[in-house]
Amino acid sequence: MAGVEFKGVWKRFGDVVAVEDLTLEIIDREFLVFLGPSGCGKSTALRMIAGLEEPSEGTVSIGDEVVNGVDPRDRDVAMVFQSYALYPHMTVYKNIEAPLLTRPMEPPDGGAPRKLTKEERAVKVKEAAAILGLEAYLDRKPGALSGGQRQRVALARAIVRRPRVFLMDEPLSNLDAKLRTQTRLELVELWRRLGITFVYVTHDQVEAMTMASRVAIIAEGRLQQLGPPQDVYERPANLFVARFIGSPPMNTFDAVARPAAGGMVAQAGAAVVPLPAGLGVSPDQAVTVAVRPEHLHITADGPLDGIVRSVELLGHEQHVIIEVSGELMVIRQPSEEPDPVLGTTVRLSPELGRLHVFDQASGLRVE
Ligand SMILES: Nc1ncnc2c1ncn2[C@@H]1O[C@H](COP(=O)(O)OP(=O)(O)OP(=O)(O)O)[C@@H](O)[C@H]1O
Ligand SMILES: [Mg+2]
Incomplete structure (x- = not known):
């Protein structure tokens, strides 16, 4: 041995x-x-x-x-x-x-x-x-x-x-x-x-x-x-x-860290996504924010918005593919959820505690 x-x-x-x-x-x-x-x-x-x-x-x-x-x-x-x-x-x-x-x-x-x-x-x-x-x-x-x-x-x-x-x-x-x-x-x-x-x-x-x-x-x-x-x-x-581990893969978007009233946020164009408290990002730091398909949800008031492009039914779950600022994001949800209508605009909320944040320059995880 x-x-x-x-x-x-x-x-x-x-x-x-x-x-x-x-x-x-x-x-x-x-x-x-x-x-x-x-x-x-x-x-x-x-x-x-x-x-x-x-x-x-x-x-x-x-x-x-x-x-x-x-x-x-x-x-x-x-x-x-x-x-x-x-x-x-x-x-x-x-x-x-x-x-x-x-x-x-x-x-x-x-x-x-x-x-x-x-x-x-x-x-x-x-x-x-x-x-x-x-x-x-x-x-x-x-x-x-x-x-x-x-x-x-x-x-x-x-x-x-x-x-x-x-x-x-x-x-x-x-x-x-x-x-x-x-x-x-x-x-x-x-x-x-x-x-x-x-x-x-x-x-x-x-x-x-x-x-x-x-x-x-x-x-x-x-x-x-x-x-x-x-x-x-x-x-x-x-x-x-x-990006390598997980299927469908993690959703990612590039953003800039900004201080806001309640703590740091990630700003991507008009979208402003709150970041977890205590995260080691500095103001104006270029970051890539990532969230797994199972931690992204369609909600009435989510910070991101996109257009429903397709729905893949897999029996036990469905994958909803949404175009957000020209990039495709995937939501993984139970098949009981109502099918979103193709071509409509929906709002998306990532689960705050499930966000992964990476420094854009080095690609390394920010804790
Ligand atoms: N005998 C060799 N001569 C020249 N280059 C080689 C040789 N063996 C491997 N390489 C190169 O080294 C790199 C790594 O090869 P390796 O076979 O270890 O990859 P791998 O991760 O096992 O890939 P795969 O999943 O395709 O089997 C590749 O770029 C390959 O072309
Ligand atoms: Mg090999």
Whole structure:
């Protein structure tokens, strides 16, 4: 068992900076998710843990050991990819057994690493198969399995050696929506049972929100925020995170902070939105105000006004899209609410305590 630590890690490919000055401690036995848009450097960070890429600068440690330069096979980690290449001509049993044959390992009764006997391997294969619910398929070949079953074989093959750290790079992206949901639950269950560190890469925020102990949000090679999913959702550290997390995304508008009778307000054109008391903004500071669709409501006397452009009915809720000063804002409300009439002007009230305010110049959250 082991945590993983990045210290001042850079990875450059020629002129491209894939990972920029990453310092991050992944705690032993946590489920850490790297989340970010395509090309932000998630896979590169993961591959540096696996040893498939070497940092250009900085150190990567697993447990107490700096692993720069250590052969991937000697890192005691396992990795599952999106394209979980199984051996097509071998049975599920043989596929899971394969990693036990490549290298010596510590025998079940302790002692120096050696080649395991056939019986010892059988115990481990059956254990891994049982954990992934594959006992009934051990004699089949991958071609005779569904996509989800194949993915489970890849997971079983990865855990059969009981690695210290389990790395996964978008392992669910080849599965259909229903199977993805189910496999998400299974992965969390697997993590609980194995009691080892999981590091998981995805660009899917639902995966991150539902599985992670902590999520590390990356953009353009830089760590933007690290924290439990709920914290990141409730207190985004900067505008990137605010706009990236949440679906539909946060509504934002640019404004200027002004002192007023009751405290500070955000002024955007003719609209004046009160800001929460005690917020660290100064008069005339350029800010971006953000509010989630569920915290914006149609009211008779709201400070913002806009024209109803469309209503999306989703069964349990509806999304009302409203054009406010040329920008689209989304309101998320229960489907019981009356449908606003397209083309009419409505007034909008953000919930005061739910406003997020960011400094426009730096993009950083203002507390
Ligand atoms: N071997 C390589 N040679 C050159 N550039 C690379 C190499 N590997 C990655 N890059 C570049 O580094 C950046 C980060 O790539 P990476 O694969 O880590 O992104 P990612 O976040 O995993 O994206 P995706 O979600 O699309 O998989 C990209 O700009 C990519 O083009
Ligand atoms: Mg990737």
